[in-house]
Amino acid sequence: MADRGALPDVQRRSAAWWQDKVAQGLVLIGGVSAIVLILAIFIFVAQEGLGFLLKDLDLVEFFTSPAWRPTSDEPEYGILALMAGTASVTGLAMLIAVPFSLGAAIYIGEFATGRTREVLKVLVELLAAIPSVVWGFIGLSIMNPLIIDVFDVPVGLSVLNAGVILGLMAAPIMTTIAEDALKAVPDGYREAAEALGATRWQVIFKVVLPSAKNGLVAAILLGVGRGFGETMAVLMATGHSVNIPTSPFDSVRAMTATIAAELGETAQGSPHYQVLFSIGIMLFLVTFVINMAADVFVRGGFKLKGKRK
């Protein structure tokens, strides 16, 4: 035994010390590789598309022409119609998904109790796990004839079809995030309002929703990002025809679906190949901005400092 007061072997390193170092190393590799991979993807996409985008491509035509004829003798690379397709489908999807998912989140978070709540949460998470090709399948084989029957239109693959499908696809993840935001509202706020005589709806509308505002906006933005980037279901349900829609029954084509459908049939390095990568860059930038915005809103927290409106 060491003398009283003397330090034991101060330089001895136990197994736990090595364990600690190894774990640190592994976690570091994990973290760094995520960043490296993202950068690598961005560089790859930029390399393939950016040169063409900046040099050969007529940017005015690219953004303002509705004509997408990459394989004709005089190819035209206008993505206006594709952007309109993506925007119209995503927009309709959000019109459907926002009320649905907020309603579901409010019900699960504020009203449902015990078993009902647990079952609902699991079901919503299950819905989020349905592969997009299955949703596309539903769009093709169920929604398509349904729309033709109900609205008496010649084609059922349209903005309406894809919007509904995409809305249903985005709703579960939006519900989950929105519910997390509601759950993060301190219960003391609800209790305070109730003790002042607020009814349940008053508590929700005047206290819970305003406090959870940032998280709810983030949930919606993530839904928009999901809709924007969705490919397979949109490819299957829109009808995939280049068109600026004037009614919900028009077929459209989305930017993502265009890349998916055409990239495999182009010669590597050809203008067509490169212009598809340019669309990829566009998508990348837009989803990046949407996700950043969502992130900013989440971080916004309760910083409502400042003057009365």
Add this chain to the structure above:
Amino acid sequence: MASKQPRRLAIESKGLSLWYGDFQALFDVDLKIREGKITSLIGPSGCGKSTFLRSINRINERHSYVRTEGTVEVFGEDVMGEDVELVQVRRQVGMVFQRPNALPISIADNVMFGYELHTAAKPSRFERDNLIEESLKRVLLWDQVKDRLGDVATSLSLEEQQKLCIARLLPLKPSVLLMDEPCSALDPKATAAVEDLIWELRGEYSILIVTHNMAQARRASDECIFMLMGKVIEHTKTEDMFLTPENQATADYIEGRYG
């Protein structure tokens, strides 16, 4: 406010028993809380004092597994009945919580929150400003916040938030104020300030205050109730309780032998 007229009872419970699921938290509690006085509820953790307090405005029913028997009357009106409008009860019976729970809206909106819930007509600018000023002055907060009424209330110190929590009850003109350990989250200086304020409100409001702090009960209340294991052990004037407790359990608790 030593008026000679016989005062009414602010709160009267008769045979109040309460269960959380299978656990019985209150046993046959009979209590009379007098109007215009400060009555403090003391007792060790889990003795049912908060439960009793929280059953007067029925805020404990937020958890659906609560079951009660017996009656609670506030100024003679039964508040436990099936057809009682909770919203009206809570308008009459204000509550201050252990942790200051100012809402994350502006200071001014906090003061007006309850009032606006219960008043269909929007108050005029003048009325509104008056109510805010009056309420904040009453809780001795006006001077600190008058220049930043639009700031979010959660940026205030805990002491100021707790005062604000009291202030926002006042526009509703409640008759009873329930306080659930209102100073336990505050430092000694803030505690003294809030206690002074509570003493200041004495007479105008009937105040029932749960506290863990024996010294607080002793210096800041007219009457004192000692509870143990869900039962009322002793209910007397505060000075009597601390000088000559009738019950041995009370004496032991006051002297700090348990709790």
